[in-house]
Amino acid sequence: MRAELLAPAGNLEKAKIALLYGADAVYVGGVSFSLRARASNFTIPILQELVLFAHKLNKKVYVTTNIVFHDEDLYGLDEYLLELDKMGVDAIICSSFSIIERAKAITNLEIHLSTQFSVTNHVLADYFYDEGIKRVVLARELSLEEISSVSKKTKSDLEVFIHGGMCVSYSGRCTLSNYMVTRDANRGGCAHSCRWLYNLYENNDLISVDYDFQMSSKDLEITEYIPDLLDLGVTSLKIEGRMKSIHYVATVVLAYRMLIDDYYNNTLKELSFYKAEIKKAENRLTSIGFLAGETTVNEQLYNTRSETPTKEFIGIVIDYLPEQKLALIEQRNYFVLSDEIEIVSPKKVFNYSKINTLLDEDMNPIDVARHPLQKLYINIDFEVKPYDLIRRVKQ
Amino acid sequence: MNLVARLKTLEEFEKLNQLGVGVFCVDTVFAAKSLSIFSLAQLRELKNLTKINNKQMYVLINCMIHQDDLPSLTELLINLKEIEVDGIVISDLTVYVLAKDMGMDHLIIYQPGTMNTDSYSEEYFSKRKIKGLTISREITLDEIKLICRNKSGIEISLVIHGYLDMFYSKRKLLTNYLIHKEIEGKNLINNYNLRLNEEIRPNDFYPILEDKFGTHIFRSHKLLSIDEFSELKKIINTFFIERMFLPDKEYYDSIKLYSEKLAKEEFLNKYDSFDSGFYYKRTEKIKGELNES
Numbered sequence: 001m002r003a004e005l006l007a008p009a010g011n012l013e014k015a016k017i018a019l020l021y022g023a024d025a026v027y028v029g030g031v032s033f034s035l036r037a038r039a040s041n042f043t044i045p046i047l048q049e050l051v052l053f054a055h056k057l058n059k060k061v062y063v064t065t066n067i068v069f070h071d072e073d074l075y076g077l078d079e080y081l082l083e084l085d086k087m088g089v090d091a092i093i094c095s096s097f098s099i100i101e102r103a104k105a106i107t108n109l110e111i112h113l114s115t116q117f118s119v120t121n122h123v124l125a126d127y128f129y130d131e132g133i134k135r136v137v138l139a140r141e142l143s144l145e146e147i148s149s150v151s152k153k154t155k156s157d158l159e160v161f162i163h164g165g166m167c168v169s170y171s172g173r174c175t176l177s178n179y180m181v182t183r184d185a186n187r188g189g190c191a192h193s194c195r196w197l198y199n200l201y202e203n204n205d206l207i208s209v210d211y212d213f214q215m216s217s218k219d220l221e222i223t224e225y226i227p228d229l230l231d232l233g234v235t236s237l238k239i240e241g242r243m244k245s246i247h248y249v250a251t252v253v254l255a256y257r258m259l260i261d262d263y264y265n266n267t268l269k270e271l272s273f274y275k276a277e278i279k280k281a282e283n284r285l286t287s288i289g290f291l292a293g294e295t296t297v298n299e300q301l302y303n304t305r306s307e308t309p310t311k312e313f314i315g316i317v318i319d320y321l322p323e324q325k326l327a328l329i330e331q332r333n334y335f336v337l338s339d340e341i342e343i344v345s346p347k348k349v350f351n352y353s354k355i356n357t358l359l360d361e362d363m364n365p366i367d368v369a370r371h372p373l374q375k376l377y378i379n380i381d382f383e384v385k386p387y388d389l390i391r392r393v394k395q
Numbered sequence: 396m397n398l399v400a401r402l403k404t405l406e407e408f409e410k411l412n413q414l415g416v417g418v419f420c421v422d423t424v425f426a427a428k429s430l431s432i433f434s435l436a437q438l439r440e441l442k443n444l445t446k447i448n449n450k451q452m453y454v455l456i457n458c459m460i461h462q463d464d465l466p467s468l469t470e471l472l473i474n475l476k477e478i479e480v481d482g483i484v485i486s487d488l489t490v491y492v493l494a495k496d497m498g499m500d501h502l503i504i505y506q507p508g509t510m511n512t513d514s515y516s517e518e519y520f521s522k523r524k525i526k527g528l529t530i531s532r533e534i535t536l537d538e539i540k541l542i543c544r545n546k547s548g549i550e551i552s553l554v555i556h557g558y559l560d561m562f563y564s565k566r567k568l569l570t571n572y573l574i575h576k577e578i579e580g581k582n583l584i585n586n587y588n589l590r591l592n593e594e595i596r597p598n599d600f601y602p603i604l605e606d607k608f609g610t611h612i613f614r615s616h617k618l619l620s621i622d623e624f625s626e627l628k629k630i631i632n633t634f635f636i637e638r639m640f641l642p643d644k645e646y647y648d649s650i651k652l653y654s655e656k657l658a659k660e661e662f663l664n665k666y667d668s669f670d671s672g673f674y675y676k677r678t679e680k681i682k683g684e685l686n687e688s
Contacts (some may be wrong), residue, residue, distance in 0.1 A: 068509060068510060069512060069513045069515070070512050071514050071541045072536060072538075072541070074513075096510075096513075097515055097516060097519045098513055098515040098516075101519065117510075119459055120459055120460060120462070120487070120489075121460055121464075121465060122462065124487070124491050126492075127488070127489075141457075141459070141461075141565040142461070142462075146461060146462045149462045150462060168564050168566060169563055169564040170563050170564065172508055172509055172566060173459075173507075173508065173562070173563040174509075174561065174562045174563070175509060175532070175533045175561040175562070176561055178561070178673070179561050180596070182598075182676055182677070182678050183677060184679060184680055185425035186509060187678070187680040188680050189679050197594065198593050199590060199592045199593075199594075200572070200589065200591060200603070201589075201590045202583075203588045207581065208576075210571075212570075212576075213572055213591065215564070215610075231632070247672075290565070295571070297571045297574050297575045300571050300575065302572075302575050324565045338506050345528050369502070
């Protein structure tokens with residue numbers, strides 16, 4: 001069975017983009033019981049629309065209900081779980097026994113165990129399997145060797161993070177944010193206290209220099225380990241980043257989609273190809289996390305420098321007029337007439353072109369696209385489709 | 396009412412016993428943030444001491460359990476069964492699963508620090524017939540009362556005093572920092588004298604400890620529960636008194652405080668840097684960017 005590529009989505013548009021660009025499933029947080037609840041616009045009707053959209057493509061939607069539960073969170077839980085079940089959500093991702101056991105009692109929802117539980121071995125994975133939890137999201141602290149060992153011994157389906165931000169602590173085992181700023185890290189309020197700058201003292205002696213002690217980890221990026229994970233038969237390869245842009249989601253999903261498919265089809269290219277694709281949207285330093293074993297300085301972030309994405313997302317296609325060879329796009333970033341562009345489509349075709357024609361919605365010529373979400377026409381010689389993305393090639 | 400104290404040496408047993416300690420908790424090789432690891436021979440001796448004195452012995456197995464740990468952990472559990480320990484305090488549920496297979500689930504005390512935040516935790520684990528669970532450290536007094544409404548017979552416990560941990564990473568954050576800064580000659584492993592300080596909170600110093608299991612960060616202020624203790628005793632029977640970073644004298648006085656052998660005023664005249672934790676502090680569920688699912 002082929003591994004699933006699982007992508008994050010912070011809103012409906014991102015979810016559709018992720019599915020169109022090659023994700024087999026998306027995970028989203030609803031407006032309740034999710035660590036992203038306060039940032040979510042996934043109301044029940046929107047979730048329903050997404051489920052219909054995904055199922056038409058023969059793809060899946062998982063809903064995160066992954067808060068560490070307090071008694072005050074109980075209100076509305078049953079109704080919410082029943083709604084998710086009724087609309088045909090493919091699974092919920094949980095970390096709290098309250099939600100797990102309630103879902104088991106009153107719904108037929110498939111349950112996945114969140115990485116918040118930090119499962120690090122096959123014994124615990126099997127315990128949850130025997131408790132009716134089909135899939136476990138492994139802790140991000142495991143090496144490839146450990147993942148291999150768990151994979152060979154467990155009855156459970158395994159989901160492994162392959163890309164994106166990482167807690168520096170074992171997930172679910174941090175309350176820095178709770179204590180320092182009274183924001184609950186395990187109920188969606190994490191203030192990222194682990195990414196702040198500190199001074200380190202030994203007794204009264206200062207060891208650090210001007211608050212340069214950092215704990216932050218680089219983001220995860222493990223293209224080089226994907227073939228190994230596929231060989232192990234891992235069920236799902238997961239990308240992190242429900243807060244990321246549609247450009248990021250499309251680019252990273254597409255890069256891993258190509259990598260996975262190419263591996264299965266024995267047409268794998270040099271890894272630098274896939275890495276370069278990711279870099280077109282990635283703006284954070286990355287590392288292999290724990291995949292090779294204990295982390296070193298190379299996996300830590302000791303400065304605040306960010307990478308600059310090699311391409312800039314400037315618009316998304318809404319329609320195409322074949323006779324005029326014009327694409328109607330929605331502007332997402334500043335660009336000008338004569339900019340060189342490339343088009344990214346779910347068909348994985350990249351075409352280079354130059355903007356020779358730039359018209360506003362009333363077909364008046366303009367030189368500069370400076371208004372976000374403005375509808376514009378640009379010349380493209382071949383047919384493009386809704387949800388194709390336009391990138392500016394940086395000079 | 397049982398006070399659970401962390402014992403550093405066998406020689407210290409009598410001292411703590413006289414102070415009113417009911418449960419002696421000691422570190423095993425799988426104890427993160429350990430004070431003093433007890434060998435099997437020492438555990439056997441302690442068992443004799445506790446039995447003679449009609450007291451209990453708990454052992455700490457509170458690191459995260461990775462695949463390679465499983466054989467030696469199983470071996471340890473076999474020995475603990477033979478020694479007849481009274482309780483095994485765990486943080487990773489893996490230990491419960493192994494213990495269950497060995498008929499030792501009735502000894503397990505689940506103390507993950509962060510996960511036992513609601514009433515259902517108590518219901519879930521009482522059905523599984525473990526010995527007890529320790530309520531999480533980041534919830535309010537009102538929430539604690541709610542959890543304790545159920546009377547299923549499982550031992551509910553609470554950590555009521557000391558520097559409580561609030562962060563556990565597998566990463567060697569201190570070692571890596573020194574390598575990055577090219578600082579040599581500093582021993583930061585198992586060094587109990589390290590503190591973090593953040594620029595906008597100049598008066599708060601957070602103890603940080605790196606051990607073989609990773610890096611641990613603790614609250615800047617010690618939890619003090621003496622004002623709430625009378626109320627807590629009505630609903631909870633077992634109280635852990637944390638020892639990390641406390642000088643021996645202060646630890647002994649802390650035990651005296653809760654066993655009513657030392658008045659609060661006298662105690663506070665000697666020691667400072669306390670707070671009431673989350674008893675009266677509700678945490679917000681506002682927008683965040685936690686990288687989880």
